[in-house]
Amino acid sequence: xxxxxxxxxxxxxxxxxxxxxxxxxxxxxxxxxxxxxxxxxxxxxxxxxxxxxxxxxxxxxxxxxxxxxxxxxxxxxxxxxxxxxxxxxxxxxxxxxxxxxxxxxxxxxxxxxxxxxxxxxxxxxxxxxxxxxxxxxxxxxxxxxxxxxxxxxxxxxxxxxxxxxxxxxxxxxxxxxxxxxxxxxxxxxxxxxxxxxxxxxxxxxxxxxxxxxxxxxxxxxxxxxxxxxxxxxxxxxxxxxxxxxxxxxxxxxxxxxxxxxxxxxxxxxxxxxxxxxxxxxxxxxxxxxxxxxxxxxxxxxxxxxxxxxxxxxxxxxxxxxxxxxxxxx
Amino acid sequence: xxxxxxxxxxxxxxxxxxxxxxxxxxxxxxxxxxxxxxxxxxxxxxxxxxxxxxxxxxxxxxxxxxxxxxxxxxxxxxxxxxxxxxxxxxxxxxxxxxxxxxxxxxxxxxxxxxxxxxxxxxxxxxxxxxxxxxxxxxxxxxxxxxxxxxxxxxxxxxxxxxxxxxxxxxxxxxxxxxxxxxxxxxxxxxxxxxxxxxxxxxxxxxxxxxxxxxxxxxxxxxxxxxxxxxxxxxxxxxxxxxxxxxxxxxxxxxxxxxxxxxxxxxxxxxxxxxxxxxxxxxxxxxxxxxxxxxxxxxxxxxxxxxxxxxxxxxxxxxxxxxxxxxxxx
Numbered sequence: 001x002x003x004x005x006x007x008x009x010x011x012x013x014x015x016x017x018x019x020x021x022x023x024x025x026x027x028x029x030x031x032x033x034x035x036x037x038x039x040x041x042x043x044x045x046x047x048x049x050x051x052x053x054x055x056x057x058x059x060x061x062x063x064x065x066x067x068x069x070x071x072x073x074x075x076x077x078x079x080x081x082x083x084x085x086x087x088x089x090x091x092x093x094x095x096x097x098x099x100x101x102x103x104x105x106x107x108x109x110x111x112x113x114x115x116x117x118x119x120x121x122x123x124x125x126x127x128x129x130x131x132x133x134x135x136x137x138x139x140x141x142x143x144x145x146x147x148x149x150x151x152x153x154x155x156x157x158x159x160x161x162x163x164x165x166x167x168x169x170x171x172x173x174x175x176x177x178x179x180x181x182x183x184x185x186x187x188x189x190x191x192x193x194x195x196x197x198x199x200x201x202x203x204x205x206x207x208x209x210x211x212x213x214x215x216x217x218x219x220x221x222x223x224x225x226x227x228x229x230x231x232x233x234x235x236x237x238x239x240x241x242x243x244x245x246x247x248x249x250x251x252x253x254x255x256x257x258x259x260x261x262x263x264x265x266x267x268x269x270x271x272x273x274x275x276x277x278x279x280x281x282x283x284x285x286x287x288x289x290x291x292x293x294x295x296x297x298x299x300x301x302x303x304x305x306x307x308x309x310x311x312x313x314x315x316x317x318x319x320x321x322x323x324x325x326x327x328x329x
Numbered sequence: 330x331x332x333x334x335x336x337x338x339x340x341x342x343x344x345x346x347x348x349x350x351x352x353x354x355x356x357x358x359x360x361x362x363x364x365x366x367x368x369x370x371x372x373x374x375x376x377x378x379x380x381x382x383x384x385x386x387x388x389x390x391x392x393x394x395x396x397x398x399x400x401x402x403x404x405x406x407x408x409x410x411x412x413x414x415x416x417x418x419x420x421x422x423x424x425x426x427x428x429x430x431x432x433x434x435x436x437x438x439x440x441x442x443x444x445x446x447x448x449x450x451x452x453x454x455x456x457x458x459x460x461x462x463x464x465x466x467x468x469x470x471x472x473x474x475x476x477x478x479x480x481x482x483x484x485x486x487x488x489x490x491x492x493x494x495x496x497x498x499x500x501x502x503x504x505x506x507x508x509x510x511x512x513x514x515x516x517x518x519x520x521x522x523x524x525x526x527x528x529x530x531x532x533x534x535x536x537x538x539x540x541x542x543x544x545x546x547x548x549x550x551x552x553x554x555x556x557x558x559x560x561x562x563x564x565x566x567x568x569x570x571x572x573x574x575x576x577x578x579x580x581x582x583x584x585x586x587x588x589x590x591x592x593x594x595x596x597x598x599x600x601x602x603x604x605x606x607x608x609x610x611x612x613x614x615x616x617x618x619x620x621x622x623x624x625x626x627x628x629x630x631x632x633x634x635x636x637x638x639x640x641x642x643x644x645x646x647x648x649x650x651x652x653x654x655x656x657x658x
Contacts, residue, residue, distance in 0.1 A: 049421050049447055050599065052431040056421075057595035060414045064592070067407050071400060078396050085389045092378050092385075102381040118378055194593065194602035263393070264523065266386035270379065273523035 061188050061196050068186050068198045069159070076153045082263070089265065090148045093121040121269060122146035128268040129261050129277045131226075131253060139217060139226040145170040149265070151258045159184040159199065161258055172217060174210045178230050181205045182254045201251040206230040229253065390517050390525050397515045397527045398488070405482045411592070418594065419477045422450040450598060451475035457597040458590050458606045460555075460582060468546055468555040474499040478594070480587045488513040488528065490587055501546065503539040507559050510534045511583045530580040535559040558582065 042050060092102065095117030123143040126135050135143065148166040160183040167176060183203045188196035207230050209218070217225040228234065235246045261268065264276050371379060421431065424446030452472045455464050464472065477495040489512040496505060512532045517525035536559050538547070546554040557563065564575045590597065593605050 046447060048431045050595075053418060053421055053447070053595045054599065056414050056417050057593070060411060060592055063410050063414065067404075067410070070407070071403065074400065074403060075396075078399070081392050081396070082389060085385050085392065088385050089382060092382055102377045118375060118382070192602065194596040194605060263389055264386070266379075266382045267523040270383065273521065276523060 058188075058193055061193055064196070064198070065186050065188070072153075072159050072184070072186075072199065073155055076155045079153050086148075086150060086262070093118050094147050118269075120144055122149055122265075125149075125261065125265045125268045126226075128271060130256050131261070132277065134224075134229065134253070135226045136224055138223065142167075142170055142172040142217065143226065149257065149262055151262050154181075159186065161254075163254065163257055172212060172215045174212065175207070178209060178227075179207045180230055180232070180254065182251070182258075201254060204232050204247075204250060204254060206232045387517075387522055390522055393525070393527070394515050394517070401482075401488050401513070401515075401528065402484055405484045408482050415477075415479060415591070422447045423476050447598075449473050451478055451594075454478075454590065454594045454597045455555075457600060459585050460590070461606065463553075463558065463582070464555045465553055467552065471496075471499055471501040471546065472555065478586065478591055480591050483510075488515065490583075492583065492586055501541060501544045503541065504536070507538060507556075508536045509559055509561070509583065511580070511587075530583060533561050533576075533579060533583060535561045 091097075123135075123140060123146060126132070126143065126146075145168040146165060147168050148164070150164045150166070152162045152164065154160045154162060160181060162179055162181045165178040167173075167178070181204060182201045183205075184199040185202040186199045209216075209227060209230055211217075211219075217223075217227050218231060229250070232247070232250055235243050235250065260276055264273075267273055268276050420426075452464075452469060452475060455461070455472065455475075474497040475494060476497050477493070479493045479495070481491045481493065483489045483491060489510060491508055491510045494507040496502075496507070510533060511530045512534075513528045514531040515528045538545075538556060538559055540546075540548075546552075546556050547560060558579070561576070561579055564572050564579065589605055593602075596602055597605050
């Protein structure tokens with residue numbers, strides 16, 4: 001066999017192999033597709049159309065991703081609109097000069113009578129909210145020093161938001177601001193694109209609290225603390241199932257603070273619309289085990305049994321009670 | 330008394346009266362405010378600050394209204410992005426020339442074998458959806474003629490959306506397109522501004538179906554029909570409580586068609602992610618009495634007792650069954 005014909009034979013064999021591989025790939029794709037749609041059996045002459053329809057469906061999902069990204073970018077731009085309101089609230093709450101904001105009334109508002117600002121504003125807001133059960137008695141002196149809770153929407157390097165808790169100087173830690181960042185993903189799961197539903201929190205990062213000596217409120221493993229919220233890394237240490245649930249709850253808290261606690265803080269403080277503090281309306285995870293799990297953070301022997309997790313009825317009705325009972329055990 | 334001094338006295342009295350009225354108005358405002366915030370008792374020297382805080386809170390709500398309106402306008406603009414996808418789906422489903430969309434495969438897709446389009450696509454989608462229970466057996470021959478279900482977002486003269494159901498010629502009615510319009514309001518309730526939560530459907534308008542003689546599927550008061558969906562005016566005739574609930578359910582259906590049924594039609598058809606058809610994930614009213622009530626549209630003697638309405642647990646778990654059982658009574 002000449003070198004040329006040998007090369008030609010090789011090239012032909014290669015082409016044939018490539019063709020076979022392509023056929024196998026196509027067959028795998030067909031099997032995958034048939035499995036995906038196993039619930040319904042379609043005659044083969046409809047399959048090509050369904051293939052095409054499914055491609056368009058996936059294209060719709062991709063376009064929705066773009067829409068959500070654009071909407072988030074718009075929200076990021078729009079936050080300046082709300083910033084000045086939140087700054088005014090902070091000025092009043094912290095007793096800064098607010099003569100331009102507060103109408104003075106000589107009889108009831110004698111300047112000498114005025115306390116500085118609105119004492120315990122943010123602690124009261126927290127306790128009127130869905131996070132009530134997370135605030136422990138021993139956390140309160142530190143939380144009385146809360147000057148502001150803010151949210152900053154981020155788009156760069158990735159979509160997300162940062163919660164900032166600003167504190168006056170206190171006996172517990174030296175940080176002026178405690179932060180928690182939440183990162184959002186907006187992409188369909190390739191294995192289950194039909195479940196795509198816009199942005200989802202997928203990761204959060206806390207901050208290191210510089211505790212003053214003998215004042216670490218999160219140190220005692222037998223005691224829960226609101227400040228564990230800034231240590232989400234600890235959740236990763238908990239057994240997988242329980243860790244995932246706690247993460248879901250943590251994400252619910254973060255989302256609630258961004259969407260309700262901050263923009264409705266005054267209504268929460270005033271006790272208007274108790275539903276704002278109602279976890280029933282907010283928590284879609286139905287498994288508020290966050291504090292329950294934190295309680296056992298070092299001792300949890302096994303993830304809880306499946307029926308315990310799924311039995312969400314009562315938890316949904318009385319989550320605060322459940323959370324509180326965890327701390328009184 | 331000279332005329333001048335008389336007029337001066339009158340003017341003075343008027344000024345004094347106006348001042349008194351203003352003081353009374355201010356006092357009423359204070360009483361209103363105190364009542365609104367009766368859950369918490371604040372010392373009087375804090376009241377002025379709370380007044381100012383509440384004004385800022387209402388300003389935040391107003392700015393949210395503007396944000397939602399802007400976001401809706403963006404969505405209206407963005408719908409062109411999705412339109413071409415939905416038009417391609419319609420072409421494939423209705424067997425129009427789709428050689429550019431459907432990959433031809435000589436072995437399984439012999440042209441002679443091809444049925445025209447994908448038979449019963451939209452009927453299958455409806456039955457795989459949250460609206461399953463609304464589709465009655467006698468509706469199916471008409472619904473087999475569904476060529477398309479579309480949604481057009483509107484911003485002018487007011488925000489809303491229109492659902493369009495396009496039919497091939499059929500034995501039942503002469504309309505080519507049946508429509509249902511939903512109108513959205515985006516304004517806080519002045520009596521309960523803390524409950525503001527963005528857009529809400531507040532009104533819907535159906536269309537007149539031009540039934541062919543002897544083919545009106547909605548005529549028999551003892552039989553439910555999917556086509557009653559286009560006659561929301563009838564709901565207004567039902568006793569107030571029941572009517573309000575039915576309206577809420579109707580709004581849920583409209584919102585579901587816009588948000589899930591249309592953008593996830595192919596996934597619903599293919600049976601991917603059964604949750605897409607799950608009312609548990611969609612219906613927040615927990616009181617799917619729509620069909621139940623329609624059943625008694627002329628005979629309902631009294632609105633149902635409160636406990637029947639509030640007992641939503643089982644309904645939430647098995648709403649389809651409940652809706653179906655209503656039609657088999």
